[in-house]
Amino acid sequence: MNIMNTAHVRHGSNIGQNLTRREGALKVTGAARYAADHHPAGMLYAVLAVSAVARGRVTALDVAAAKAHPGVVDVMTPQNAPKLAHHPDEKTNPFAFRLDILQDAQVRYANQPIAVVIGESLEAATEGAVLLAPAYQAEDVVVRFEDGEHFVPAAVGVGAPAEEGHGDVEAGLRNAAQRVDVTYDTPAHYHNALEPHAIVAEWQGERLIIDTPSQGMAIAQGRLAGLFGIAPEDIYIRSPYLGGGFGGKGLIAGPQVLGIMAAKLVGKPVKLVMRREQLYGPIGHRGVTRQHMRLGADTEGGLTAIDHHILTATSRFDDFFEPSAGVTHTLYATPALLTRYEGMRFDTGTPLFVRAPGEASGSVALEGAIDELAEACGMDPLAFRLKNYAETEPLTGKPFTSKALRACYAQGAARFGWAKRPLAARMMTDAQGLLTGWGVGTATFPAHMFQASARAEIRSDGSGVVEIGAHDMGQGAWTALAQIAADGLSLDMDKLTFRIGTSDLPDAGIAGGSAHTATAGSAIHNATGAAIAALADIAMRDETSPLFGAGNAGVVSRDGHLYRRDDESRGESYATILSRAGLDSVEGRGEGAADQAVTENYAGHAHGAVFAEVKVDPELGQVRVTRLVGAFAAGRVINPRMVESQYLGGMIWGVSFALHEEAIMDRRTGRPVNGNLADYHVPVNADIPSVEAILIDEQDSLINALGIKGVGEIGITGTAGAIVNAIWHATGIRVRSMPVTLDKLLF
């Protein structure tokens, strides 16, 4: 996959340029082909039949009726599903979450796939799925904290400790001059990417070819290789474009595997696209939390203790506990800190990664509680945060690789006009009589890096090629990574062939954890550096080259040329060097990964400050966010346009978190009540009248060679807290249960 379609002019370095998306024209003209746009010859349509009960067994399926329907080709059930090499419940690694792929008749959550109908048309298969008319033996369900047993999980997130901290929290609370003891509730959020999970699968003998949206092609290859008993390299995945990932496409989901199984069953290519309402079950979701916060402060407003207790739910059959404590480990200096978890088992699908998993939900509780403590201390909430500013990472005491949070606070506050904020609540009313309030929240997200490889090539025509199996979820990888690649080869973008999005390219690692640009970018940086070094080596050994013998002084690359570092009048083009050497090209390979010495000794995090203005109708309770200003520092910015877009999108999701989004499960049946885009509310344009993101300059020479942190998830942190704090400032009411719907503000 390659794109040469750049509607911009470059000046100097590619990095830092405000380039538009290189694939943008393809997307807006419909030329970009997403997974479900593929129609290999002879393709059939697969449709999931999903469970209407949340716990129990399927006792009957009318397969004959479905098969008798015109156009239905076959019905896949536990009886005839292709045998797998691994049981889907086998935990082969920490990222292998249990899948429901027709291994038996058991039902573990509503909307679990219970059969797949394959037809000549989508319509025939869809009706076939209805005609299956399943019967169930249903059992009682648990989908509320009130209805079941709590326990202490062995680990949270993916292998994080369930209890961490330091100091004597009880003493800190006992000796505090001011305390808050409050509980914040955050609901389950379900993935609603514009593009639902979809797959087109084709078997060519023992070789598998799939088009499917993926944030991690190599992980998917590994998982599928294990399930189907084939080699990872015999699985070819195309995933050049995603209609949104947000963590939902990080790991291959059961329905995608079912599409592959269906193709195997019928011996033809098969397309399977999930229906919107089917997303509310098998693909992971943000787990529900109840967070008990106990904080204390001394007479000067300095924290004496933070106790962050998290109750969260996983599924009945697998473990993923929303790791909400991360923000508390990171943000505020305190002599005593304790974070601990309890879990519960719900009859839902297993919760998994949803944008800023843990940080988003934890941030609401921490930022709300910090605001409450600032109020108790009679302090401005921003001043209180500055008073408790962490100079080292609170949990570990490690220094930060960089931290420009003070600048975020200062510039965000200035832009917002925070200085005019009255200290007390319910002091501002606008011309329409609406209560007006201002709130602040601190944003933070860790600067992760995973593992990636890249390949770079310089060709004798002076052009370059960079290949990496990176993933563009809409965040701009096609563009930002190409900017790093072009700079790495010292070429204009139009001299670069840049390939991403297929699994035959070097593994770019998962596009998650806000780590993709840092990880894949580092691999590209090292691969392009290796290619340049190889080219320089050729020139420096060539007696006829002006660079001959430059070894000690070194060479520099610029605009498709190499020059002697100590005498830049002496140089020649890449093409000249390779032609004279009789070479078509020279290659370099590179890896991207965190520097262990840095991660052991430093804490790496992006930071930000979000300021929100809300207006609340004093009689009708209706809340609208009228202004949002976020200032973020996340190391080096490769492409300001893409980065701003990430921040804005994150902040808008923060509005959704604070005011709109909530998956409701019927407590009696465990079925989703609002599993559709009309009733599962996310903000519409009119809900976002004004949102601004300020990019704060931050140099980080430690985090990686490029100085990149991550920007994909931080925007959702801080924002929801800023909004609930603003609602308090407007109304004097602390709403601690998300989302803040108007019925919670009728006073």
Added chain:
Amino acid sequence: MNQFEYELAPNVENAVASGRSNGAVFLAGGTNLIDLMKGNLVRPTRLVDINRLPGLDRIEFLPDGGVRIGALVRNSDLAHDPKFARDFPAVAEALLSGASPQLRNAATVAGNVMQRTRCPYFYDAASACNKREPGAGCEARGGHSRLQAILGWSAHCIATHPSDFSVPLVAFDAVVEIDGPQGRRDVALEDFYLLPGNTPERETILAPGELIVAIRLPAQAALFAGHARYLKIRDRTSYAFAVVSAAAGLRIEGDRIVEARLALGGVALKPWRARAAEACLMGRRAGREEFAEASMLALQEARPSGENEFKIELARRLVVRAFERTAIDNTARLSPLPASIVNLTEEIQR
């Protein structure tokens, strides 16, 4: 979805004849019906497409000052007709507060009136619903009931009617023109809808084969043009059904109200005309106290059908707000965010 026959009806007579057959339904804009079919909630055996019926896509302003709206007039076309919006501003406002521009472009006015409840349990084929299957039970009772009815509900159904458009139509005495096997008849929209009682599966007075051909607003409705509003409280600014809504109209002479109209949306299985509230305002001042008294009367029969008691107080407060806004001359122009209690656009620009 199930297989069905499709028929493009050339005229009303043929449509009515086809519509009588068992399992037949009329297809207009399809914005609700197709969703219901995709969800396997209705399984018609025959779709009678009425989109090409001649003469039903016109807005006729009647000599007496009323208006006759053809059944196939699209929601957007009606709302953006300048004369209609001037004469019946609350109706235009209600239309524009519903759905999304794309849906309004496709949806017809008769289809809007005919749309089914959005009760989540009605919409979930796996849940028991007396509307879908008489006698099956009502799973909404005891379930997630935040948005369910507070007026006119029964043990068998606690759903609400979702239409915004119908709320001011009921407030201003709209009449539905029906053609059918037994000929034409006119029915007041208020009487067109049926409360659930013991037969929640019966939603309107329409008999098999009967077809709405037009909706009329009487000349009297235009007398409220200077003082008519539709306000809708919703959980987000657009593309959301009403938590509660109110259509209000006042005729004011001097400092006295000579006539008042009020209908509530999102509270019952039909738009709820509040006649006692209207009557109490006759001859009174257009003031907050008077409106508060009217609001108590409007909701005096209300009772929660679940965890939705807040809607009663919210509806009372909305009635006061709607009359307060209505009392202010609103002929100037339509709000950029129709039916919103907060006009953020103006606020931001200010």
